[in-house]
Amino acid sequence: MLQLFLKWIQDILFSTRPDEKILCNMTANEFLTLLEPHSVPITRPETIVLLPLHDARVRAVIHEAKYHGNQKAFNFLAMALNKYIQNSDFDFTSVRLVPIPLSKTRRKERGFNQVEEVVRCTASEIGISLYTKLLVRTRDTKSQVTLPRREREENMHGAFTCLPINENTAPNPDSSFLYIVLDDVATTGATLQAAIDGLRAGGVTQVLPLALTH
Numbered sequence: 093m094l095q096l097f098l099k100w101i102q103d104i105l106f107s108t109r110p111d112e113k114i115l116c117n118m119t120a121n122e123f124l125t126l127l128e129p130h131s132v133p134i135t136r137p138e139t140i141v142l143l144p145l146h147d148a149r150v151r152a153v154i155h156e157a158k159y160h161g162n163q164k165a166f167n168f169l170a171m172a173l174n175k176y177i178q179n180s181d182f183d184f185t186s187v188r189l190v191p192i193p194l195s196k197t198r199r200k201e202r203g204f205n206q207v208e209e210v211v212r213c214t215a216s217e218i219g220i221s222l223y224t225k226l227l228v229r230t231r232d233t234k235s236q237v238t239l240p241r242r243e244r245e246e247n248m249h250g251a252f253t254c255l256p257i258n259e260n261t262a263p264n265p266d267s268s269f270l271y272i273v274l275d276d277v278a279t280t281g282a283t284l285q286a287a288i289d290g291l292r293a294g295g296v297t298q299v300l301p302l303a304l305t306h
Contacts, residue, residue: 111152115164118149123168126150129176134281135288135301141278142172145305154276154305157206166206169304170213173274177218186268188221189214192275192287193252195229207276210304226294227252227273227287251286254294270298278303 108116126147131138143150156162157169177187191207199205208224215222230253273287284301291299 109156109160111155112160112162114149114152115156115162115168118153118168120168120171123149123153124171124175127172127175132278132281132303132306134278134306135285137288137299137301139278139281139284139301139303139306140176141303141306142176143305145277150305157210158276159202161202161204161206161209166209166213169210169276170217172304173210173214173302174217177214177220182270184218184220186270188223188226188269188271190223190227190271190273190287190291192273192283193224193227193229195231207274210276211274226255226271227290228255250289251283252290254291254296256294269296270300271296272300272302274302274304276304278306 126143126149128144129140129142132141145151145154153165153168157165177184189211191205191211193199193208194202194205211222212224214220229251231251271291273284273291275284275287278284278301281301284303288299288301
């Protein structure tokens with residue numbers, strides 16, 4: 093009886109999360125078959141979306157990356173981003189990857205920025221420049237999850253600023269550089285648009301908004 097009770101406690105304490113189980117049972121090749129890049133008119137310019145959030149496998153990977161810092165999830169998402177970039181006509185020497193920054197509060201709570209982790213894997217794998225300090229949150233914002241479209245836009249308005257361009261952030265933002273600003277999940281595009289506006293206010297002329305899912 094005691095052994096059964098201990099086994100029950102052990103199962104509760106160490107049970108695999110449903111999303112984690114989906115991720116564990118999925119191969120990299122299987123995940124990459126879900127890649128379907130397309131543009132969505134939620135920002136100016138339009139956002140490129142890589143993966144369908146309605147697919148349970150994609151949701152599982154996103155949740156494992158975002159809320160649990162799962163390295164396999166980071167790797168899968170980085171592979172999808174790598175494949176998209178490598179299949180595009182980008183000049184790698186002119187591309188700069190800019191992850192959407194978290195607020196200080198949220199970063200402290202999680203201990204990591206899931207978008208930054210994905211972009212870091214991508215940059216190291218294919219040799220593209222990564223700039224994690226170029227875009228800065230000017231203030232903490234409310235969670236976007238329960239807000240309607242208009243309130244999302246108001247919530248994110250002016251939420252980002254672009255640091256002065258110098259050797260510690262990025263080269264001068266002339267027309268030869270393409271700044272890919274990346275978020276994990278895009279809904280109304282309010283966060284990405286605020287990031288685009290912040291980069292443009294800082295002098296960046298070419299921006300490509302990209303979301304892992306929508």
